[in-house]
Amino acid sequence: MAKAPDFPSRLLRGYSTFREQRLPQESSRYKVLAETGQRPRTMIVGCSDSRAAPETIFDAAPGELFVVRNVAALVPPFTPDGEHHGTSAAIEFGVLSLKVRDLVVMGHGRCGGITGYLAARDAPPDLKGHTDFVGKWISLLKPAEALICEDPAETADRQRAMEFASIRQTIANLRTFPWIRSLEEIGELELHGAWFDISTAELYLLDKETGRFTVPEEIEV
Amino acid sequence: MAKAPDFPSRLLRGYSTFREQRLPQESSRYKVLAETGQRPRTMIVGCSDSRAAPETIFDAAPGELFVVRNVAALVPPFTPDGEHHGTSAAIEFGVLSLKVRDLVVMGHGRCGGITGYLAARDAPPDLKGHTDFVGKWISLLKPAEALICEDPAETADRQRAMEFASIRQTIANLRTFPWIRSLEEIGELELHGAWFDISTAELYLLDKETGRFTVPEEIEV
Amino acid sequence: MAKAPDFPSRLLRGYSTFREQRLPQESSRYKVLAETGQRPRTMIVGCSDSRAAPETIFDAAPGELFVVRNVAALVPPFTPDGEHHGTSAAIEFGVLSLKVRDLVVMGHGRCGGITGYLAARDAPPDLKGHTDFVGKWISLLKPAEALICEDPAETADRQRAMEFASIRQTIANLRTFPWIRSLEEIGELELHGAWFDISTAELYLLDKETGRFTVPEEIEV
Amino acid sequence: MAKAPDFPSRLLRGYSTFREQRLPQESSRYKVLAETGQRPRTMIVGCSDSRAAPETIFDAAPGELFVVRNVAALVPPFTPDGEHHGTSAAIEFGVLSLKVRDLVVMGHGRCGGITGYLAARDAPPDLKGHTDFVGKWISLLKPAEALICEDPAETADRQRAMEFASIRQTIANLRTFPWIRSLEEIGELELHGAWFDISTAELYLLDKETGRFTVPEEIEV
Incomplete structure (x- = not known):
């Protein structure tokens, strides 16, 4: 050996x-x-960040969470162009083959992808850096800027406001997949948003009615 | 609240x-x-499978592993075409921004992506199913067939042989990224292959000299 | 046309x-x-009786219940002998392919299969009738006699006592399938017993701790 | 309680x-x-599929339909070998004890049992999977391949052609039961074939003269 x-x-x-x-x-x-x-009930779209492992945060046993992780927990809009879409393939496998009931988009604080997006947006062109794949990938965040809540509590922290908006945008992108929208409409699939504060380990959940992120009563500690 | x-x-x-x-x-x-x-030293390219969470298998603390997960733990070859390449973006972020020292491609047994590839390859065209993103994504496995070892012990189990070959192929694809090849050549980055047997929880490592997967002495139990 | x-x-x-x-x-x-x-969460083993349709009793929408129905809602013990086992095939499809989380054995009152079993057991040999398939099928009930509760309230009604015992026996038989027992042990599958009174439309549920059938508080009307 | x-x-x-x-x-x-x-006039041989409940599709009241359901709505040929034949027992109970007048074999579109049969037939041996009961059960479909109509409209959709053929085969198998054939000959029992399109909710009926499945005028919508 x-x-x-x-x-x-x-x-x-x-x-x-x-x-x-x-x-x-x-x-x-x-x-x-x-x-x-495997027979997971839940799929997580999470970030590659080393501080935001879903299995750790949700104390998950083997077999519980089907997980796709990439920079900033993004999902591109539905684009059936015959190219290699790794994230969309994972979504398809989880939703259609494994028939998960819940699909959670989980962002987190101090996300390097979001920081990079905000920095690149404001940087002079000659400092936009050499990282072409990251730059292109996080350009998926652009439409999310329109989803920042006009709430002083949210806009005060520009990075976090963008992290919240990104989760809203990814959920909107997931709904461009026809079978996700269909399954959601007939009540066979639920989409959720969550945001993990890597500093305090607080978990914020997206309230579907208000569109705001809050720490719900029942999980406060 | x-x-x-x-x-x-x-x-x-x-x-x-x-x-x-x-x-x-x-x-x-x-x-x-x-x-x-975050300052992880290791990046893992892993599978979305719910039974193969890297943090669990390596008992990792928060901050230790930068992880990208997709169906079958694949990385496409370097393709700087301006499209949204989520996996390549994560590789770029981990290697260039976070400066990880080790990049581990970790496959596992009973991988649904590999099973799907083998089944689809042999199925008649009208039964290939409607899952277009998965089908296209796992077509990345095609060149891996040439990397199956001509070893009776390996080819006896067709699924596992393909799982091993897939890891070899993904490592080869990683070396098409010019900065990965360069960093590897100067000894600043190491590429590794691992395969987790989800039934017995044994970990096989790729021997870089022989190209075979074995359970190394020091982690035998 | x-x-x-x-x-x-x-x-x-x-x-x-x-x-x-x-x-x-x-x-x-x-x-x-x-x-x-389809993505049903629940599988029902029910009786062919025209008065005991699961979709009616549980007001189920299309896609909610995966249902196998036969005389007296029986499942033979695990018998991997290569013969055509229709009920076992349905169990296997529901549990392994569809990955249902709950498996409900539902008997009912005035069950002709149970009546036939009790009548045949007590009949003189020359009156046991010509119906060979039914006779053989309901002979699966024989071990259930040992599962009749020594409870006056139960044994007073001999037919109903046997109907309850049959559900207990079918659940015991289901546990002879190795993957059912395994999945139940790791908490990925739950077995339930229910009995529908076709006269009053009351639903009795098997209490797993006491082994008795009762009308639970929360569904009393 | x-x-x-x-x-x-x-x-x-x-x-x-x-x-x-x-x-x-x-x-x-x-x-x-x-x-x-109970005094049902009609017996249905249906599929366990969650989307094909006979009571829903025929808006049946309690007591109207005696129903046996298994994977793919199959009935094995008459085999009086003393084994436990659940489906044959239900047929016997419905036809001889309950004296139903009509016996309807109802298949449906996108049937997982049929899909499984076609996939397994073409798969290499080592990928046929571990589901032994289903594999054996759906091998009952083999003779049905000879009953696919040589009609371009039918053979264009291979899955549906097999679904139609399966209903024809099950009716042929029912006629191997001596008392079914006898009762049919004297006009006391009628056998019918039906196919439910789970996508459009159209009901196709088997035309006994032509052997084709069509949507009859009187139920067109």
């Missing part, structure tokens, strides 16, 4: 801890869900 | 557990990493 | 009523669930 | 609606049919 001298040692240690501490209580879940297939 | 009557109750309960059990020992990490920014 | 002179006219009239009254409010459900596939 | 905290709440709500809205107009039917026994 080969050694693994260059595999990140922190990961190897973490994996050992997982085997010793977590696996014993989850081994039957892994075994059963391997044999019978 | 509003209630959150329709937010998935399982998630709210999980979040409460996180606040009570995990947060007390991580709250200073969250606070410091909010103020100083 | 052909006429349908011999198709039961009652069904044609009922279908017309369905088109006029129910379809207008369900047409989008039919259309969406045709395009995106 | 016990509560029913884990019984699916959707079912409890639906049952309450049934008690409030439907039961008042059906309570005497339930009471009389409990005292005098």
Whole structure:
């Protein structure tokens, strides 16, 4: 058997801890869900940010959350052009193949993608940077600016206002997928918005009636 | 404050557990990493599968892993065409902005994306189904077929052979990004392959010299 | 276009009523669930009895209940012998392919299958009748006799006691399917028992702790 | 009285609606049919699919339809081998004990059992999946392939052609039951075929002379 001298040692240690501490209580879940297939009820569109792992924040067991993660937790509008759309493919797999009931768009505070968007928007052209894929990707945020609430409490923090607006925009983009809109209309799929404050670990939820983000009573601590 | 009557109750309960059990020992990490920014050393390209969460398998603390997840843990080849490439944007953000040192492509057993690829390849055209984004996305697997090892132990399990080959292909695709190849050449970035057996929770690592996947001695249990 | 002179006219009239009254409010459900596939959360094992249709009793919309119905709502024990097991195939399809979360065994009062079982058991051999398939099928009830509660309120009505016991037995038989037991153990599937009184339309539910059938408070009318 | 905290709440709500809205107009039917026994005139062999409930489609009152439902609405050929044949037992109970006059085999569009049959037939052996009961059950469809009409309008849609052929095959299988054939010959029992388009809610009926499925004039809308 080969050694693994260059595999990140922190990961190897973490994996050992997982085997010793977590696996014993989850081994039957892994075994059963391997044999019978995964059956998650919830899909999360989350950010790649290392501080915003959905499984950690929601204390999820293996098999509970189907998760797509990219920079800033974005979903492009429905674009059936035959190109490779990784995020849309994951949405399709979760909603149509796995038949999840809830689809949660989860943003978070201090999001580097949002910061980058705001910085690039205001930067002089010669400082817009070399990162072409990120720049193009976060240009998906442009229409979200129109979804910033005219609420002093929200606009006071420009970064956070944009993070909230981005979640609203991604939900709007999800509704451009015809089967998402259809399933939502007949009550077979629910869309939710959530925002995680990585500093205080507070979870804000999007109120569908008011369009505002609040920390709901029942989860206040 | 509003209630959150329709937010998935399982998630709210999980979040409460996180606040009570995990947060007390991580709250200073969250606070410091909010103020100083995230500084993960490792980026993971993982699958959206609910049974393959990197943070769980590697027992990762907040801030340790920058993670992009999509169907089958794929990365398209470098394609600077000005389109919205979510996965490539995440790679770019992780490697160039966050300056991760290790980039791990992690596949897993019983991957629905791989199963779908193999089934669709052999299905008659009129039964290929309506899932266009998934079909197009997993067509990225086609060149991986040439990377299946001519090893009886590997080819005996067709699904797993394809899962291994897919990881090899994604690593090859990553090397088409000019800055990845350059950083790897000067020793500033390492690419790794890993495969998680969701049934037994064994972790196989890609041996860079032989190209084979094995369970290394030091993490055998 | 052909006429349908011999198709039961009652069904044609009922279908017309369905088109006029129910379809207008369900047409989008039919259309969406045709395009995106069915996604029922609940499977019912029910009786073929004309007075015990699950969709009627639970006021179910199209797409809500995956239903297998046979004489007396029975499921044979797990028997992987390569024969044609229609009920087991439906269970397998509902639990493994559709990934239902709840599996309800629903018996009912005045069940002809139960009556037939009790009559045949006590009949002299020459009167056991010519109906071989029914006789063999309801012989699945034999082990259920041991599950009759020693409770005067239950044993006073011998037919009903056997109907309750049959539901307990079918749930026990379901647990001989390895993937049902496994999924139940990890909390991904719940088994329930219910009994519908076709005379009074009362719904009794199996209390999992006591093993008794009662009309729960919250659905009393 | 016990509560029913884990019984699916959707079912409890639906049952309450049934008690409030439907039961008042059906309570005497339930009471009389409990005292005098069920006397349905029609038996339906239907599919377990959640979108194809016979009582809904034919707007049936309690007591009208005796219904057996399994995957793909199949009936095996007469096989008096002493095994547990649930579907044959229901047929026997409906035809001989309840003396129904009409026996309707009702298939429907987008049938997962038919899709599974076609996919499995063409799949390589190692991808046929682990679902043994379904695989064996739908192998009953094999002889139906010979009953696909050589009609371009029918063969253009391979799935639907197989759905039509399956109904023809099940009717042929029913005629292998000696008492069904005898009763049909003396005009005491009629066999019918129907196919429900779950997308448009159109009902196609089998024309016994031509063997084709058409939407009859009198139920066109």
